[in-house]
Amino acid sequence: xxxxxxxxxxxxxxxxxxxxxxxxxxxxxxxxxxxxxxxxxxxxxxxxxxxxxxxxxxxxxxxxxxxxxxxxxxxxxxxxxxxxxxxxxxxxxxxxxxxxxxxxxxxxxxxxxxxxxxxxxxxxxxxxxxxxxxxxxxxxxxxxxxxxxxxxxxxxxxxxxxxxxxxxxxxxxxxxxxxxxxxxxxxxxxxxxxxxxxxxxxxxxxxxxxxxxxxxxxxxxxxxxxxxxxxxxxxxxxxxxxxxxxxxxxxxxxxxxxxxxxxxxxxxxxxxxxxxxxxxxxxxxxxxxxxxxxxxxxxxxxxxxxxxxxxxxxxxxxxx
Amino acid sequence: xxxxxxxxxxxxxxxxxxxxxxxxxxxxxxxxxxxxxxxxxxxxxxxxxxxxxxxxxxxxxxxxxxxxxxxxxxxxxxxxxxxxxxxxxxxxxxxxxxxxxxxxxxxxxxxxxxxxxxxxxxxxxxxxxxxxxxxxxxxxxxxxxxxxxxxxxxxxxxxxxxxxxxxxxxxxxxxxxxxxxxxxxxxxxxxxxxxxxxxxxxxxxxxxxxxxxxxxxxxxxxxxxxxxxxxxxxxxxxxxxxxxxxxxxxxxxxxxxxxxxxxxxxxxxxxxxxxxxxxxxxxxxxxxxxxxxxxxxxxxxxxxxxxxxxxxxxxxxxxxxxxxxxxxxxxxxxxxxxxxxxxxxxxxxxxxxxxxxxxxxxxxxxxxxxxxxxxxxxxxxxxxxxxxxxxxxxxxxxxxxxxxxxxxxxxxxxxxxxxxxxxxxxxxxxxxxxxxx
Numbered sequence: 203x204x205x206x207x208x209x210x211x212x213x214x215x216x217x218x219x220x221x222x223x224x225x226x227x228x229x230x231x232x233x234x235x236x237x238x239x240x241x242x243x244x245x246x247x248x249x250x251x252x253x254x255x256x257x258x259x260x261x262x263x264x265x266x267x268x269x270x271x272x273x274x275x276x277x278x279x280x281x282x283x284x285x286x287x288x289x290x291x292x293x294x295x296x297x298x299x300x301x302x303x304x305x306x307x308x309x310x311x312x313x314x315x316x317x318x319x320x321x322x323x324x325x326x327x328x329x330x331x332x333x334x335x336x337x338x339x340x341x342x343x344x345x346x347x348x349x350x351x352x353x354x355x356x357x358x359x360x361x362x363x364x365x366x367x368x369x370x371x372x373x374x375x376x377x378x379x380x381x382x383x384x385x386x387x388x389x390x391x392x393x394x395x396x397x398x399x400x401x402x403x404x405x406x407x408x409x410x411x412x413x414x415x416x417x418x419x420x421x422x423x424x425x426x427x428x429x430x431x432x433x434x435x436x437x438x439x440x441x442x443x444x445x446x447x448x449x450x451x452x453x454x455x456x457x458x459x460x461x462x463x464x465x466x467x468x469x470x471x472x473x474x475x476x477x478x479x480x481x482x483x484x485x486x487x488x489x490x491x492x493x494x495x496x497x498x499x500x501x502x503x504x505x506x507x508x509x510x511x512x513x514x515x516x517x518x519x520x521x522x
Numbered sequence: 523x524x525x526x527x528x529x530x531x532x533x534x535x536x537x538x539x540x541x542x543x544x545x546x547x548x549x550x551x552x553x554x555x556x557x558x559x560x561x562x563x564x565x566x567x568x569x570x571x572x573x574x575x576x577x578x579x580x581x582x583x584x585x586x587x588x589x590x591x592x593x594x595x596x597x598x599x600x601x602x603x604x605x606x607x608x609x610x611x612x613x614x615x616x617x618x619x620x621x622x623x624x625x626x627x628x629x630x631x632x633x634x635x636x637x638x639x640x641x642x643x644x645x646x647x648x649x650x651x652x653x654x655x656x657x658x659x660x661x662x663x664x665x666x667x668x669x670x671x672x673x674x675x676x677x678x679x680x681x682x683x684x685x686x687x688x689x690x691x692x693x694x695x696x697x698x699x700x701x702x703x704x705x706x707x708x709x710x711x712x713x714x715x716x717x718x719x720x721x722x723x724x725x726x727x728x729x730x731x732x733x734x735x736x737x738x739x740x741x742x743x744x745x746x747x748x749x750x751x752x753x754x755x756x757x758x759x760x761x762x763x764x765x766x767x768x769x770x771x772x773x774x775x776x777x778x779x780x781x782x783x784x785x786x787x788x789x790x791x792x793x794x795x796x797x798x799x800x801x802x803x804x805x806x807x808x809x810x811x812x813x814x815x816x817x818x819x820x821x822x823x824x825x826x827x828x829x830x831x832x833x834x835x836x837x838x839x840x841x842x843x844x845x846x847x848x849x850x851x852x853x854x855x856x857x858x859x860x861x862x863x864x865x866x867x868x869x870x871x872x873x874x875x876x877x878x879x880x881x882x883x884x885x886x887x888x889x890x891x892x893x894x895x896x897x898x899x900x901x902x903x904x905x906x907x908x909x910x911x912x913x914x915x916x917x918x919x920x921x922x923x924x925x926x927x928x929x930x931x932x933x934x935x936x937x938x939x940x941x942x943x944x945x946x947x948x949x950x951x952x953x954x955x956x957x958x959x
Contacts, residue, residue, distance in 0.1 A: 234629035241622060334712065334744055342713040342745060343643045344617055346650045433618055434654070435647050440618030477626060484564050484612045 213379050216463060221372040228364050237432065238477060240364050242470030243371050244429040249453045249465035250374055251421035254414055256459055257382070259394035260314065264322030265450050267329055268299040268419045270442030272426025274333070275299075277345040277436040288350045288366060292427055299423020300416055307412040307419075326447055333438040344437025347430050360432075367428050374421055375462040381417070382462075386410065422450075456498055458505020468506050555607040556865075558584075559627045561620075561638035562662075562854065564612040567746050567772030571799035572640050572850045576662065577610050578843050579851030580637065583858045584608050586838065593830045595891060601862050602869030602876050609633070613640060617647035624648055628655045634878070635660065637857050640771075640850065641745075642666035642714040649678045658882055662857040663850055665768075665796075665817070666714040667722075667946045670902030679885055681857045681897060681907045685715060685768070686946040687938035688795045688817050689722035691911040692766065693730045694933055694959060695813065699915075700791065705762035707737030709753055709777070711745040711769065719768035719795060725950040737762050750777050754784055763790055770796040775804055782809060793913075798822050799848045801916055801925045808916060808925065815913040819895035820852030822927055823912050832894040856892045860899075860907075863890035898935075901942060908935045933959060 228236060248269050255262055272295035279285050279294045306325055313321055333339050349356065350363055357363070381387045389410050392400050397407045430436045440446065449472075457468025479490035502508050560580045563573030584606050586592040590599030600606075611627065613620060627633050635658040639645050645664035652659040653675055660679045661669075667684040669675075696703050706727060710716030724736045737760055741753040754777075757765055769777055774797035781787065787809035794800075798816040801808045816823045824832060825846065835855065839847040847855075864885035868876030871884065887904035890897055897909040914927030937959035940949035949955070 232629065234626050237622070237625050237629070337717065341717070343646055346647060348650075349654070433621055434651060435618050435621040437617040437643070437647070439616035477630075480612070480623065481626075481631075484610065487612075488565075 213462065214376055217372050217375045217379075220463070221368055224368050225365060228361060228368070233360065236360055236364055238473045239470055240360070240367050240432040241429065242473035243367050243466055244425050244432055244469075245450070245453060245473070246425075246466035246469035247371055247374055247428065248422040248425035248450055249457060249469055250378055250462060251418040251425065252450055252454050253457075253459060253462070253465055254378060254381075254390075254418045254421070256454060257390045257394070258411065258414060260318050260411070261451065262322040262418075263319040263444070263447050263451065264324070264326035265418075265422050266442050266444065266446035267322070267326035268303060268422035269426035269429070269446060269450070270326070270329060270333075270436075270438070271295070271299045271302055272423035272428075273430035273436045273441045274339070274426075275423070276427045276430045277340070277347050280348060281345060286348050286351045287354070288352050288363070288431070291350065291431060292370075292424060295423045295427025295430075296420055299426070300420040303416045303419025303423075304412075307415040310415060311408045311412040323444060323447065326442060327444060330438055330442045330444075333442060340437070342438060344435060344441075347434050347436060349434070350431045363431060367432065370424065370428065371466060374424075375466070378417075378421075379462045386413070390414065452495055454505075455495065456505055458502070458507035460504060460507035460511060464505060464507035464510075467510075471506060554604060556601060556604045556635070557607050557609070557631070557633045558861075559609050559611050559631070559633045559636045559638075560854070561611045561613050561636060561644075562640055562850070563614050563771070564610065566614040567748065568614070568640060568770075570772065571775065571803055571848070572663070572771055573613065575799070575848040576638065576640065576850035576854040578839065579847060579854040580662075580858050581608065581610070582835075582839055582842060582851075583855040587858070587862055593834050596831075596859060596862055598866065602865030602881075604865075604875055606861075611638075613638070613644055617643050620644050621647050621651050624651050625655070628657050634658070635861065635881075637861065638662050638854060639664055642669075642718075645669055645680070646714060649673065649675050652677045656878075658878060658885075660857050660861060660885075662853045664715070666718050668714065668718070670906045671945050674903065675905060677882065679860070679899060679905045679907075680902075681860045681899070682853055683818065683908050683911065683935075683939065684906065684946075685718045686722050686940070686950065687908070687911050687935075688768070688815060689719055690726045690730075690938045690950075690954070690957075691913060691933045692723055692793055692795055692813075692815065693726035694937060695815075695913040695931055696727070696764070696793065697730050698931060699913075699929055700764070700813075703731060703764050703791075704734050705737070706734065706764040706766060707757060707760050707762040708740040708766035709750070709757060709769065710740065710742055710767060711773065712742040713745050715770075716742060716745070716768055720766065722946070722950060723766050723768075723795075725947070726954075729950065729953045746771070746773065748773070748776050750780050754781050754786060758784070758786065758789065765790045765792050766795070767792065767797065768795040770799070774800045778804060778808060782807065787812065796849070799850070801927075802846060802848060805925060806918065810916050810918055812916045813913055814916055814927065815911065816849040816852075818849075818852070818856075818909055818911055819892070819932065821847065821849035822925065823914060823930060823932075824852075824894040825926070827894050829894060831891070835893045852893055856897065859892055860885065860888060860890055860897070864888055901939065908939050910934050911938055 275294040275298040276291045334342055393407055400407050453468045453472050457464040479487040562576040563569045588605040637660050639661045640663040642664040645661050663682055665685040667686050708720045710720045720740055727734050743753055793813040795815050796817050798814050798821050864881055868880040868884035872880050888899045897907050899907050910932050912932030914930035917926055917928045919926040937957045940946050
């Protein structure tokens with residue numbers, strides 16, 4: 203069934219083709235664009251984690267918790283064991299975030315709406331507080347992360363890491379898409395619409411949400427790990443603070459819930475928006491970023507993705 | 523599938539067109555200028571007392587050197603014959619953002635050197651990236667000794683002495699001027715600078731004033747916390763009558779205002795390592811009789827000091843910005859002077875416009891005249907500055923209707939810092955051998 207889905211689905215073709223194009227374009231991009239794109243795509247992966255929950259009507263204001271756990275897993279792994287291999291780093295980020303997500307899931311799966319959002323926020327600020335207070339965990343300074351190696355090979359450029367990030371991004375996008383298409387995935391919107399009916403159909407709502415929450419945590423944790431590797435630095439204010447969670451929600455709104463590709467486009471757009479705003483107005487760059495969000499909410503309530511949808515629909519019509 | 527391919531091709535094309543367009547917009551600048559980014563806090567609580575004065579200090583001196591209007595020995599036009607094009611960048615937003623922006627400065631803006639940085643957090647985060655991108659980076663203000671102790675950076679320099687010197691000078695001043703201090707406590711920010719400052723002050727006090735003892739519960743609020751009600755209560759309940767603080771930025775102003783109204787300064791003696799900016803900014807609201815340092819021969823400490831460079835700087839700064847130059851104005855100007863001295867030296871040696879390697883070689887171990895004293899880059903294999911540091915007591919000058927420092931004592935370099943190749947903490951623990959002060 204999965205094979206059939208894979209072969210007949212446009213979205214997957216899209217993702218594969220985008221991946222190939224990006225991989226080729228990446229070879230010719232100057233370093234700063236490559237860097238910005240890596241930061242953007244890594245954040246996009248985290249936003250994909252948020253999107254998973256958003257489809258069920260759950261919004262987490264605390265996903266910086268998993269972003270931070272992933273980033274700090276990479277940094278602490280290096281600090282205490284000296285490991286800099288990309289696969290071990292990724293495994294550490296993924297496992298750490300999933301385990302915490304699994305444990306917290308038992309609590310969070312019982313809450314909806316604002317309670318879910320605020321409780322997530324509370325958990326993330328607990329981690330923030332712990333990091334700030336503890337000198338062994340770097341306190342407010344954090345750590346620097348050395349350049350990533352691949353099976354003992356130290357690449358000269360950032361391109362291999364870029365390739366790895368788009369590969370993981372593509373795999374995650376396909377994975378989430380397949381999940382949405384599965385029976386369990388179809389439950390997501392059903393749960394949002396009417397939980398009691400879902401229960402009568404014989405599914406456990408709590409279990410479906412818990413599973414989704416762990417997936418979401420794993421994606422966001424991996425994203426945090428990749429971000430730390432791309433940047434070479436972790437610190438609580440840029441990784442765990444509520445502002446980071448806010449940024450992720452910001453990008454979700456900017457991207458729109460329309461497709462699994464939307465978070466990546468939104469996050470890359472956000473990254474470059476911030477870079478240019480910072481350059482144009484070093485005293486007031488926050489104003490430009492905030493103004494853009496207002497503009498999006500007013501004029502594109504379904505996010506940047508709705509622009510794409512618009513283009514697609516017009517094409518369909520012309521063909522019809 | 524085919525349609526999908528088409529769409530994604532479009533998408534990727536749009537993405538690359540977007541990024542490509544921005545590339546063209548920021549193509550390289552002319553070759554006859556040396557492009558420098560000056561990083562300081564332009565937004566947030568550190569902008570007023572540190573970031574803006576620092577930026578102004580750098581701006582003033584860069585413009586004067588480009589025009590050749592500075593007094594000797596910096597009266598030649600340009601930096602090794604070339605003029606500097608400066609851009610000013612915000613330091614706020616956290617270490618990760620700073621690292622990302624630093625990469626942008628080098629790889630996108632194509633700057634030749636980066637000057638500045640106030641927070642120790644920024645400096646620690648930037649140094650490894652400077653090394654990776656092989657870019658000359660001269661730091662102005664940050665104080666953690668860990669920057670060069672345990673690290674061997676080639677591309678990073680610092681024209682400001684580190685926290686050990688500030689702490690030892692503070693302890694020396696207390697021994698010489700306050701005499702009978704036995705118990706002391708502290709309030710410091712919970713990050714590299716604050717933790718280091720307290721640690722070194724504590725050791726220096728034990729060694730210089732035998733029998734004195736530090737509190738078991740010094741306060742470590744978060745940087746930029748802004749509210750210190752709890753900490754002030756705790757400090758007031760302690761027996762120790764001397765309170766040490768390495769607060770800077772808006773925090774020192776907030777602390778002083780909040781503590782004043784509770785009579786804190788009537789009950790405790792307060793020594794502020796880096797709070798001189800608040801003396802100017804708060805004016806009469808800053809308590810008299812407080813021990814204040816400027817981390818070097820800067821700001822209010824040298825306001826009355828004679829000397830052509832110093833007098834030129836104070837007058838030109840007042841004329842342009844309408845206020846006295848503060849501690850960070852001197853620190854940023856000092857970094858620019860170091861770059862000027864190194865580039866002139868490199869140009870004299872090579873007989874041509876110096877390249878990056880030549881500038882770095884010239885800067886290593888450089889000795890240069892700063893605005894109100896001399897600085898030499900002797901520690902950290904020629905990358906870390908040493909210079910004298912002084913403290914004074916705040917008083918109100920009725921003549922000028924402004925604050926001033928009295929009982930000023932300036933301690934020479936050999937009293938404050940370990941010799942080359944010795945770690946600060948070992949040197950302090952060994953009761954500062956060689957520093958007979």
